[in-house]
Amino acid sequence: EVYLVESGGDLVQPGGSLRLSCAASGFTFINYWMAWVRQAPGKGLEWVANINQDGSAKYYVDSVRGRFTISRDNAKNSLYLHMHSLRPEDTAVYYCAREVLNHILEDYYADFWGQGTLVTVSS
Amino acid sequence: EIVLTQSPGTLSLSPGERATFSCWASQSVNSNYLAWYHQVPGQAPRLLIRGASTRATGVPGRFSGSGSGTDFTLTISRLEPEDLGLYYCQLYGRSPPYIFGQGTKLEFK
Numbered sequence: 001e002v003y004l005v006e007s008g009g010d011l012v013q014p015g016g017s018l019r020l021s022c023a024a025s026g027f028t029f030i031n032y033w034m035a036w037v038r039q040a041p042g043k044g045l046e047w048v049a050n051i052n053q054d055g056s057a058k059y060y061v062d063s064v065r066g067r068f069t070i071s072r073d074n075a076k077n078s079l080y081l082h083m084h085s086l087r088p089e090d091t092a093v094y095y096c097a098r099e100v101l102n103h104i105l106e107d108y109y110a111d112f113w114g115q116g117t118l119v120t121v122s123s
Numbered sequence: 124e125i126v127l128t129q130s131p132g133t134l135s136l137s138p139g140e141r142a143t144f145s146c147w148a149s150q151s152v153n154s155n156y157l158a159w160y161h162q163v164p165g166q167a168p169r170l171l172i173r174g175a176s177t178r179a180t181g182v183p184g185r186f187s188g189s190g191s192g193t194d195f196t197l198t199i200s201r202l203e204p205e206d207l208g209l210y211y212c213q214l215y216g217r218s219p220p221y222i223f224g225q226g227t228k229l230e231f232k
Binding site: 035037044045046047050059060061062095100101103106107108109110111112113114115116 | 153155156158160162166167168169170173174179180209211213215216217219220221222223224225226
C-alpha cells in the first residue's frame with residue numbers, strides 16, 4: 001500500500017525558513033514525479049512545485065519561485081520542500097503527492113496524497 | 124494562462140439524488156489533462172477521475188466524468204453519505220503549474 005507521510009510543519013515568523021519532508025513507502029519511489037500542493041485555511045488547493053524522477057527537472061508556481069526549493073533523496077525515498085523568506089500568505093497545509101506525468105501515454109494526475117503538514121507564518 | 128472555473132459554488136442535495144459538477148476552462152484543453160478530486164474536510168484529496176472520463180482505481184461506478192474542449196462535468200448518479208465534501212478539477216499538461224479550479228462544496232439538505 002502506498003503511504004506518504006509529511007512532517008516539518010511549524011509556526012515560523014515572517015522572513016523565516018522551514019524544511020518540509022515527505023517519507024514515501026509502498027511503491028518504487030524513483031519511478032515517479034513527486035509534488036507539493038498546499039491549501040490555505042478555508043481555501044482551495046494550490047499546486048506548488050514538482051520534481052522529476054532523478055531530480056533533474058523542477059517546476060514551481062510563480063508565487064514561490066526563488067523562495068522555495070523542491071528536492072528528493074531517492075536512496076531515502078524522501079521528498080523535501082525547503083522554504084525561505086516565508087510570508088503570511090504561505091500559511092497552509094502542505095500535501096505531498098505522487099504524480100503520474102506520462103507524455104507518451106498522455107496520462108496526467110496525482111494519484112496518492114499524504115495527510116499534510118501545517119505551516120503557519122505569523123509574528 | 125488558462126483559468127478553471129467551477130460551478131456551482133455549493134450544491135445542496137439529498138442522499139440518492141444525482142449531483143452534477145461543472146468545470147470550465149478559459150481556453151480549449153486536451154481532455155487527457157483534466158482530473159477530478161474529492162476532499163473530505165480535514166482529509167487529503169482523493170483522485171476520482173483522470174483523463175476527464177477514466178475512473179481511478181477503487182472509485183465506485185456511480186462517479187463518471189465527461190466533457191471536452193472547455194466544458195467538463197463530474198456526475199455522481201446516486202449520492203451516498205460519504206460523498207459530502209469538496210470537489211476540485213485540475214488541469215495538467217506539458218507545462219506547469221498545474222492549476223486547480225476553486226472547488227464546489229457538496230452538502231446535504
